[in-house]
Amino acid sequence: MGRTSFTIGLVAALSACGGGGSSSPGPIGGGGTPTPTPTTSACSLANRQQFVRNVLNEWYLFPDELDTSVNPASFSDVQSYIDALVAPARASSKDRFFTFITSIAEENAFFESGSSAGFGIRLGYDTSANRVFVIEAFEGAPGLPAGFDRGVELLSVGTSAATLQTISSLMASGGPQAVINALGPSTVGLTRVFSIRETNGTTRQVSVTKAEFELDPVSNRYGAKVINDGGKLVGYLNLRTFISTADPDLRAAFNSFRTQGVTEVIVDFRYNGGGLVSTAELMGDLLGAANVGQVFSFTTLRASKASENETDLFGAQPEAIAATKIAFIGRGGTASASELVTNAFIPYLNNNMALVGANTFGKPVGQFGFDLTACDDRLRAVTFKTENANRQGEYFTGLASVVPNTCRANDDISVQLGDPAEASIAVALDFLAGRSCTPIAGTTGVQGAQAVAPARILLQPDSPTPAQREVPGLF
Structure with missing residues (x-):
């Protein structure tokens, strides 16, 4: 179960973006040809529920918050049974519909090619x-x-x-x-x-x-560019999702930054719902040439699975830059792998980094995928937590409370992404230039709702496809 199979993608229910709740991921969608669940005895509801129960009993990150007393016969589908099993962890905000059943074919199609x-x-x-x-x-x-x-x-x-x-x-x-x-x-x-x-x-x-x-994870229109801010060159990168096809785009973007001498960067994660840990690790490497050999993140499982724990170090990449100052743009749909990357740089950049925009979703845990191949079932179960080099990783309420600096900013859809005149990018440039800003609500010492108008929420179905989980608001 290698690191490349990890995914800590956002379960993109409405609650993830500030709206109502959702509990049923659902098998709607294209992007691959899912095999309908066979009606054989092997794929009976009872057997599929037993598969889920066995996996969670062995691997679930919060075993003490698993309600194994629930009767599977009381549920008419697999997802509602999962929801009942993990309800105690959900009540404590540790598993906000992060554990779910999905289609193997659909998910593979998205993560492999978008x-x-x-x-x-x-x-x-x-x-x-x-x-x-x-x-x-x-x-x-x-x-x-x-x-x-x-x-x-x-x-x-x-x-x-x-x-x-x-x-x-x-x-x-x-x-x-x-x-x-x-x-x-x-x-x-x-x-x-x-x-x-x-x-x-x-x-x-x-x-x-x-x-x-x-889906192109780095837009060829505005995904990567160098902004001339009063004579200083600033790298801008907008990553839509962490999938394997992002890797060559990321390498090309950072190679451009490196050849132009860029050391200050705006990383735009404002709609990024997460994805593969392996791509998050690569992005950390590309930003952290100065940190090679030091801890990028700790991956920690439940005590009975401690042998699976890993420490990931910053690795050397030929395209990497040694970022000296980073403005991470985030919002309520920013989650998981994008939060992991942001959190990883706190021990190294300290006051030379900021969260710009609004508070993030808050998902410092991730999932392994467990396959019941004959039924096209993949159980995405919360199995590990991630922490930075300082062992910080309890940001279930979002990153605003742990990032050293925060700057409140609107998401101005009247201006194209990548444009230095767009509200969040303009505030990010202000931070990089040393100009002051208004902190985000949720930051330590900052009180009040601080409405950011317009209060726009990503439109998300009750039953998102695998693509919609990782790219919230996608239709």
Whole structure:
């Protein structure tokens, strides 16, 4: 069970992004061809539940918070049984739906190539006005060439021009889930008609058909660039998700930073829900040339599995830079692997690093995958916690309380990601330049809600696909 198989991706329920809760991951989606669970005796509900119980009894990180008294016969599906087993850990905020059952085929397709099916857009909604916006669009997917890009507003949606329903009426009648239902499942070939308002104010109608596409983890439009800030060169990197195809993009980005002499960096994790630990380790190496041989992170399992514990050291990479100052941009959808990378640099950068934007989700634990291959079942069970070199890792309430500096900033969707004029990037540049900022609520000594308007939440289904878990808001 090598490190490359670890995944600490965000369970991207609404609660992960500041909204309501969810307990059923669900097998909806494209991005691979999942095998329907066979109806043989080997894949009976009782056998699948027993598989889950056996794994959790042996591997679950919090064995004392596992309710093995629950009767499996009281549950009609595997996920609800899992939820009951881990309910005590959930009540103490240690497992907020991080343990779940998913499809082996779907998850492999996403982690290996970023494969998914949909429009290829990330959506968010404003809690105050019940409006839905595109906050990111992915290259190679059908949405972007149809005119969907950051800042575009969805006004109505339907299966045809004659069945359009306004977003406002959907939100009023059923909240975000009504909009999600209207968008339809992640099925290749499914078409929806939209009325949209572009960033210049133009309103038009457009039809878009869902297709399978491979998500580029570092956008070729704005994912990696060097910003000239008053004569000082600052590296900017926006990583969408930690999947294996990110590795060459990360190496290319940091090689560019290195050849241009960049030592101060903005790392934009604002929508990054996590992913593979192996990619997080590589990113740490690429930022930490000055820390080679020192501790990047500790991975610790339950006492009975202590033989599986690991200490990961910063490794030498030819493309690496010795970052002297880093501004990490994060928000409520920032979780897991992105939090791991941020936390790892606290012992080394101290006051030369900051969290910019808003508080993060708070997920210092990760999962192993356990496969019941014949049933296309993969149990993602919380099995380990991660800590930095100072053994800090209890940030279940988010990173704002542990990062040395925090700077509150809006997520300005009227400006493209990577633009130094965008609100969070502008504040990040201020921090790197030594200018003052307003701390994020949740920071030690900072009181009050400190609303960051507009209060935009990533739109997330009750039953996210594997891709939606790692890329919250993806449709």
